[in-house]
Structure formats: structure tokens, C-alpha cells
Amino acid sequence: MTRHIATGIGLFIIGFTLLVALIGPSLVPHDPFTQDLMQRLQPPAWLGGSGEHLFGTDQLGRDYLARLVYGARISLLIGACAALTSGVIGITLGVLGGFFGGRVDDVVMFVITCRLSIPLILVALAIVSAVGSSLTIVVLTLGLLLWDRFAVVARTTTMQVRNLDYVAAAQAAGASLWHVLAREVVPNIAHHLVVVATLEVALAILLESVLSFLGLGVPAPLPSWGLMIAEGKDYMFFEPWVIMVPGLALFVLVLGINLVGDGLRDLFGTRSRG
């Protein structure tokens, strides 16, 4: 029962964020990029500010609500695209290793171990710094680095499925390798992968915020929530809401996604040892 409520809350959070990301920018009267230095650091309406900027303004006079809403778009976009990219890489690796076993599997396991050994944030920072920061680069970098869980789960579940009757039947009937993998194996491990995908979206969103916070993620003036927190850091002792609002947004969104992921995990009965 609690599980259903929790998943419901998660779905609501995601749905709400999606809605905000899609139509929010059109609803908010201000533009997230217009600076107005006469209006710097106006407090939000509930802390005594004027109604003109509902959530106040940042240090360059840009409307905070507009930036927040636009930031939702960035977070969701990066989260989804990065998870998609890493999913393609990880699932391919995992299925190949799990299905063929032997030398192929040894190679796949080796690649996974190498990937796990490198310090993730450091390498991501180095790549973005080297190649230059942009939305595409961040997505690609995260996608190239976050595939390990996909690979591990795909590999394990493929190994479980590989020996089942319907796979053997398909092979006996002369199905091509591609058919067996795409039509027999993958659809039957898909539910596990969906759970991983949900959690990877959350992870990608968190990591993007870390990269942006450190100045090597989404480039300014794009309003990534992590970047907003970084920009607000200098003023946080006097205007703590500057970091509270985007941080809360991040926290709630990631929480919502994790709740849905856990709910899916329970739904598909794929509870494993974490």
C-alpha cells in the first residue's frame, strides 16, 4: 500500500516536472536570459518581494522562476538523452557478453571493470574541459560513462534467459542471431532494463548538476539547476533561497524518479540485492 502511494507520488512529480518543462517557459512572463542589473537579487514574493518576479531574481537580475522552469527542461532532456545513450552502449555490451559467454564475456567483464575503475566525475570533468562545454557534450560524456549498470544487469539477465526453452526453440527453428537477440532475448529482459533506465535518468540528472556546479557542465547562461546553485553560492549567506530553490527542485525530481524506479522494480518483481 505504501509502495503504491510512493510510486504514485513519484509519477506525479515526474508528470508535473514534465508539464512544467513543456509549457512552463510559455507561461512565465519573463525570459530566463534577460538581465536587469537594477533588479538584482530581489527576494521571492513570499519573502517580501514584489509580485513581478514570483521567485525573485538572481545576481544578474534574471527572473528566477523563468530560469527554474527552463532548467527543468534541461534536466529532463539531459537525463533522458544520457540514459538513452548509455542504455544503448550498456545493453549491447551486456547482452553480447551474457549471450555468448566465454571469451566474449571475458572481454565484456574486463571493459566493465575498467570503466568502474576510472574516477567518474574526474574523467567527465576532464572530457568536458578538453572538448568544450555544451549540452550535446554533456549528454555524450554522461552517456559514454554511465553504461555500467545497464551492462551488468543486461548481462546477468541475458545469462538467465539464454538457457530457456524458447531461445533454444528459436535457434533450432533456424532463426538468425539477430532475431534471437532482438526478438527473444531483449523483450524478455526489458523489464529489468526499464528499472535500470529509470534509475540511470536520475543519476544522469544528478551528475549533470554536479558537473554544472563545478563549472564544467552546461555552459552559462543556460539555467541548469546545478549552475544556478553554483552562481548562488556566493550570496547564500544573505539570500539562502538562491540555492534552496534549485536544490529543492533537483532533490524532488530525483526523488520522484527513484520512487517510480523502485515502484517498477516491485511491479516487475525484480527485487535483487541492490
Next chain:
Amino acid sequence: MGVFLLRRAILAVLVCLTVLVISFALTRVAGDPALAVAGPQATAADLASIRTAYGLDRPLPAQFLDWVVAAAHGDLGRSYLFREPVANLVAARLPVTLTLGLVGLSFAIVIAVPLGMLAALNEGRPLDRIVTGFALLGQALPSFWLALILIILFGLRWQLLPIAGVEDWTGYVLPGLVLSFSAIPALMRLTRSGMIEAMGSDYIRTARAGGLSRLSIVCKHAARNAAMPVVAIAAVQLGFMLGGSIVIEAVFNLPGVGFLAWESISKNDFPVVQAVVLILALIYIGLTLGADLLNAVLDPRLRAQ
């Protein structure tokens, strides 16, 4: 046992080599390192002489071999920025990062394991749900945000703990706490599920039937078996923490390896970046090897492989 160790050791060496290649390639992706040293005002002659001085005019494989051989002797090159040997820079800062990691792991274990056991012993009841919910919240919390909030609270409101630097041990408390949050959810879940599984197993039932008290059962038998996956994941988490400390060190201004790496990345100080990636990877590989060893010692079934 010997064969198992040998296999793992060989694998570790191969992974090391691959990481060497990756970290070397990483810094070459940026293009011309000579530009980073010389700055944008450099003339062609400056660049040429810099290249010769740093050995950047040699073919890439030769540069790589040079670096590997030097690294094997403990010479990790010279920082472009500090003009000091990288090894010195790293050695000066590694203790801070290692201390931070260990403090973080200690906090994580001290908080997560009892909570996990509590949740397991109350499985399905409200206490379990509360604890699991807490883990869920911890997983969603951005570490740098938590750090900033704690800084506001402890730096401004309650002036109890330092919020920057590490003059004494108190400087590690807040950063360690924030760092522990990244490991607590996983450790707690694992302890909980491990305990639940162990408590439901046959030998526990036998112990109960034999009349052993619940406390004795929990402490001696169930906990010991649940400890195994926790040990493995604790080592892995420590490895992640060391890599992830970069954010915490940046926020709390700790003079650690992570902070050094961040500075070096921002300023294109390639030798340092290369070296830090390598060292952190080596530590992680060492930790997982150690964890495997420990597991093999704890669980005789593994040795038979």
C-alpha cells in the same frame, strides 16, 4: 586460493594498463598541451621550444611509454602550473583525501549498518518503512547541495564546526558526513537484505530451535553472513568516495587530491590530471582486490573457484 589470487592479480594489472592508456588519451584529447603551458600569447617559436622541453614533439606512443616508465619510477611529470613534480603535489594532498574517505566510510558504516539491521529485524513494520524511506531520501539528495546547507547551518546559525579547511580533526566532520550520504543508502539496503536473507535461512532456524537467544543469533550468526556483501560494497564505496570527493573538497575548500584535480582540469594542467586519474584508479583497483581477498577469506566457498 592461490590460483584465485593470481587470476585476480593479473586482471588487476591489465585493468591498470588500460586505465593508463585512458588517462593518457584523456589529456591528449584537448589538443595541444603546449598551448596550455605557453598561454594564448605564445609565438610559434615559444611553442616549439616548449614542445621540445616537455617531449611533446615525440610520437604519441613514445610519449606514452616515456610516461609509463617514469611513472613506474615514481616520476609523474612536472605540473605546468606549479612547476613542481606532480608526485610531490599529489603526495602532499593524498593524506587529506584518504582521511576524508575513511571518515566518510566510517560515518556511513556506523549509520547504515545499525539502521539496516534495525530495518531487517522490523521487516514490514513502520520502523522498516521509515528507515528505508530515509535511505531513499539520501539517494536523491545532491551532495553539494547538502554540503551548502550544512555550511549555512553550521557556519552561520550554529557556529559549532569549521566550514572550510582542515586545521584540525573537526574540519573533517561536516565533509565526512556529506560524503557518507552517498554510501549510506546502498550500504543500508544491502545490510537489510542480507540480514533478512540470513535470518530466514535454515541454520538460523536451527539455532533458534536449539534455544539460542535472539540477540546471540543476530550478532554472531546472521550478522557475520550479512557482513560479506557489505565488506565488498564498502570497499567499492570507498573507491567511489575517493573519486567523488572532488565535489566535497571543492565546496569545503579542503586541500585534497580532488581539489587539485579540479583546479588542474580547469587550468589545463595535464600532467596533474593524468596522474590523479591514474592514482585514484589504482587505489580503486587495489581496494576491490583487497575486498575480493577479504571475501575469499570470509567465505570458503569462494576459494574453490
